[in-house]
Amino acid sequence: xxxxxxxVVIGCGFAGLSAVRALAEYIDLxxxxxxxxxxxxxxxxxxxxxTGELNPDNIASxxxxxxxxxxxxxxIRDEVTTVxxxxxxxxxxxxxxxxxxxxxxxxxxxxxxxxxKWEDYAPGLKTLEGALEIRNRIxxxxxIAEKEDDPEISKQYLxxxxxxxxxxxxxxxxAIADIAHLIILRDYRKINPELSxxxxxxxxxxxxxxxxxxxxxxxxxxxxxxxxxxITSNHVSNIDENGVTIGKDLHIKAKxxxxxxxxxxxxVLGSNDIEHDRAGRVxxxxxxxxxxxxxxxVIGDEANSxxxxxxxxxxxxxxxxxxxxxxxRNIVREIEGKKRWNFFYFNRGKAATIGKNKAVLECxxxxxxxxxxWVMWLGIHIWFLxxxxxxxxxxxxxxxxxxxxxxxxxxxxxxxxHSFPVAKxx
Numbered sequence: 001x002x003x004x005x006x007x008v009v010i011g012c013g014f015a016g017l018s019a020v021r022a023l024a025e026y027i028d029l030x031x032x033x034x035x036x037x038x039x040x041x042x043x044x045x046x047x048x049x050x051t052g053e054l055n056p057d058n059i060a061s062x063x064x065x066x067x068x069x070x071x072x073x074x075x076i077r078d079e080v081t082t083v084x085x086x087x088x089x090x091x092x093x094x095x096x097x098x099x100x101x102x103x104x105x106x107x108x109x110x111x112x113x114x115x116x117k118w119e120d121y122a123p124g125l126k127t128l129e130g131a132l133e134i135r136n137r138i139x140x141x142x143x144i145a146e147k148e149d150d151p152e153i154s155k156q157y158l159x160x161x162x163x164x165x166x167x168x169x170x171x172x173x174x175a176i177a178d179i180a181h182l183i184i185l186r187d188y189r190k191i192n193p194e195l196s197x198x199x200x201x202x203x204x205x206x207x208x209x210x211x212x213x214x215x216x217x218x219x220x221x222x223x224x225x226x227x228x229x230x231i232t233s234n235h236v237s238n239i240d241e242n243g244v245t246i247g248k249d250l251h252i253k254a255k256x257x258x259x260x261x262x263x264x265x266x267x268v269l270g271s272n273d274i275e276h277d278r279a280g281r282v283x284x285x286x287x288x289x290x291x292x293x294x295x296x297x298v299i300g301d302e303a304n305s306x307x308x309x310x311x312x313x314x315x316x317x318x319x320x321x322x323x324x325x326x327x328x329r330n331i332v333r334e335i336e337g338k339k340r341w342n343f344f345y346f347n348r349g350k351a352a353t354i355g356k357n358k359a360v361l362e363c364x365x366x367x368x369x370x371x372x373x374w375v376m377w378l379g380i381h382i383w384f385l386x387x388x389x390x391x392x393x394x395x396x397x398x399x400x401x402x403x404x405x406x407x408x409x410x411x412x413x414x415x416x417x418h419s420f421p422v423a424k425x426x
Contacts, residue, residue, distance in 0.1 A: 078093055165208065
């Protein structure tokens with residue numbers, strides 16, 4: 001009897017989940033999914049968890065539930081420590097897994113450009129834990145400002161600095177501005193609205209660099225109309241408990257600083273002799289495999305993949321989804337004795353929302369902004385959200401917020417983490 005091939009997939013984000021679904025359709029194949037989290041996360045809506053518009057479980061789905069219908073798929077919750085590409089073994093905290101094919105889709109984490117100490121003062125937005133930490137800081141700041149008698153100290157708690165003018169930073173700044181203007185003034189009695197300030201800092205010469213200059217300018221205008229102070233062409237030189245220093249001279253006193261300026265790949269393959277770029281991403285071939293290890297595929301934010309003209313693919317969800325499907329299908333095709341296909345990205349466009357009723361959207365030559373772009377942005381995100389229940393709940397909460405200007409997911413969580421020791425297998 002012919003031995004069934006075994007595929008190990010590391011990570012179950014957009015890329016990993018898409019790969020597993022493509023692989024699972026081939027029943028003569030065993031698939032093991034390893035992820036240190038038990039849930040698949042819809043990262044584009046993390047900022048709405050961070051600003052109290054959505055609950056965490058609205059944008060997360062249990063991996064086991066998403067894959068339960070595939071009998072040839074096994075899910076392991078564990079953390080990968082190392083991978084030996086020569087021995088074809090994946091090592092985790094408690095076990096080891098041999099494979100015939102490996103798909104690495106570990107994603108990316110925040111990059112502070114060598115200033116890792118800033119993370120304590122400026123948390124990023126890549127995980128549910130990070131979103132909840134940001135939510136705690138935002139609403140704790142308002143609680144403290146409500147009790148503070150000194151207007152100067154109150155102003156520091158009511159000043160929010162967002163570093164990074166990409167989609168994450170723009171969406172986060174717009175949402176915080178909506179909190180200040182649509183929610184807080186009604187629920188707090190003592191806070192002086194004139195002291196509240198949101199500042200967005202971008203090192204480049206404009207916001208949303210991947211977008212057209214016209215939509216970039218519109219996004220900045222939308223933010224400024226909401227009261228956000230936008231600073232461009234200036235880099236942050238320091239962040240501490242007192243606020244942010246921009247360049248050499250400008251210091252902004254702020255108790256809440258949020259990071260959205262850069263990312264770097266999660267390097268589970270770093271112990272192997274393979275090529276990486278500056279951001280730690282693994283350089284892959286046109287078919288998404290490694291040059292010296294054709295049975296290993298790297299996809300999503302962990303991969304440095306290029307189109308046929310040598311231009312890198314953007315680190316967005318649509319790229320990850322398409323890469324996952326292509327990697328999975330290439331493995332199946334090879335098992336069936338067919339030739340692999342190269343990866344070609346079908347650009348479905350890009351969009352960013354700037355608070356209520358405002359967004360920018362581009363799809364090929366079609367470009368729009370304002371209310372129409374915002375409605376289209378809503379539809380796109382509902383469509384790609386995993387799970388029918390999540391789609392219904394998110395749509396209901398968006399409707400509630402739109403009509404009543406109230407975000408009800410503003411619970412401040414106390415930190416109470418527990419760890420459970422797990423016996424390691426020999």
